[in-house]
């Protein structure tokens with residue numbers, strides 16, 4: 001580790017801000033794209049609903065200057081009109097503590113991570129437990145593109161075109177039993193390939209959980225790709241969760257196990273610091289982290305901070321899940 005202070009990124013906002021600084025000129029802001037005539041002002045795509053973009057929107061690979069990298073996406077903005085975060089940023093600014101606590105070192109450390117063969121075990125309180133290879137998953141669950149905002153609890157965000165399928169489609173296949181109330185997820189524990197696992201400060205493997213109704217929400221995705229390419233190791237190859245209305249740490253990478261359970265499972269971050277990282281972790285500008293405000297965020301590639309949106313802008317789709325709950329208590 002180059003810098004021991006980076007060890008505690010999710011604890012030290014100052015250190016975090018330093019590592020957030022990204023080279024200027026690498027990114028196009030939406031305003032610049034509009035100036036260049038590449039994005040129609042007010043153009044709206046309903047990526048989250050799978051509605052294809054309007055035909056007047058130009059090829060986004062061209063818009064983001066990335067055609068030469070073989071990147072494919074049907075959208076160049078999210079449904080709020082914000083530009084996609086460039087592929088280089090999505091793949092070189094990562095939180096994946098099994099490889100490194102230094103966001104800019106993860107890609108290099110994860111290079112060559114062997115994810116073949118790969119199996120996911122789905123079991124627990126289900127009628128049809130199954131073990132699926134990635135080949136079976138790719139064959140049985142058609143990937144679609146979803147453009148989602150990813151908001152890290154640390155206060156930065158990106159807009160990412162994921163390829164994947166709804167977790168609900170997989171859960172329907174295994175048929176949860178009536179007493180199944182939560183879904184538990186586990187990342188692979190591969191100490192030969194993941195140097196970070198030697199860090200005794202974390203209760204490895206990385207684990208996460210959702211309430212079953214959250215898991216069944218149509219926005220909840222199992223992603224196998226970004227920008228039309230297979231997920232690179234640093235982004236959670238070969239398959240990871242994406243829960244766009246929750247802080248990024250819920251979106252667990254490189255999953256090998258999914259269990260249906262009847263009690264709220266312990267998760268890595270809620271075990272490490274329960275007062276800072278709750279089970280729900282819904283993006284909420286009104287509920288501060290104990291050591292910093294969550295009212296604003298820095299979109300990578302932008303200079304000034306922007307306001308953080310309740311449920312990360314997905315309130316219409318998910319607010320029903322939390323009716324009657326005090327979100328400051330159930331953080």
Ligand SMILES: Nc1nc2c(c(=O)[nH]1)N[C@H]1C(S)=C(S)[C@@H](COP(=O)(O)O)O[C@H]1N2
Nearest residue numbers: 094095096097152187206235248249251253
């Ligand atoms: N297994 C595992 N999953 C993980 C993490 C991790 O360290 N290990 N980091 C989380 C955090 S804090 C964030 S913000 C997102 C980052 O995803 P990205 O690097 O693809 O942008 O992954 C989440 N999933």
Ligand SMILES: [Mo]
Nearest residue numbers: 152153248249
């Ligand atoms: Mo995060």
